[in-house]
Amino acid sequence: MAAKKKQQKGLSKFYRETSAELRKVSWPTRDEAIQLTRVxxxxxxxxxxxxxxxxxxxxxxxGLILSA
Structure with missing residues (x-):
């Protein structure tokens, strides 16, 4: 039972940290994404x-080498 609670806390901590890191990301604009996709x-x-x-x-x- 304690292991399950610990696992849930670990998952919620992981989710919070992941969300915090994703907010720090500098995402490209739509035009930049389109231009980079074309490249x-x-x-x-x-x-x-x-x-x-x-x-x-x-x-x-x-083919030339093997047919000779």
Whole structure:
């Protein structure tokens, strides 16, 4: 029984501390969030295209080497 009360106190303490920390966070504005999301999507697209081209080039290269 005492362990359950201690666990409840621990959970409520955790909740209070978490809420206090979240109030300290400097959240981005809507415009900043949209701009950063666009940047991330562009970087993902560019890196995906780069890795796809690299994969294609190595596939062709190994195909030439192994068929010879």
């Amino acid at each position: 991330v999507l562009i970087v993902i697209f560019v890196m995906g295209a780069f890795l796809g081209l690299l994969d294609y080039a190595f596939t062709q290269l190994f």
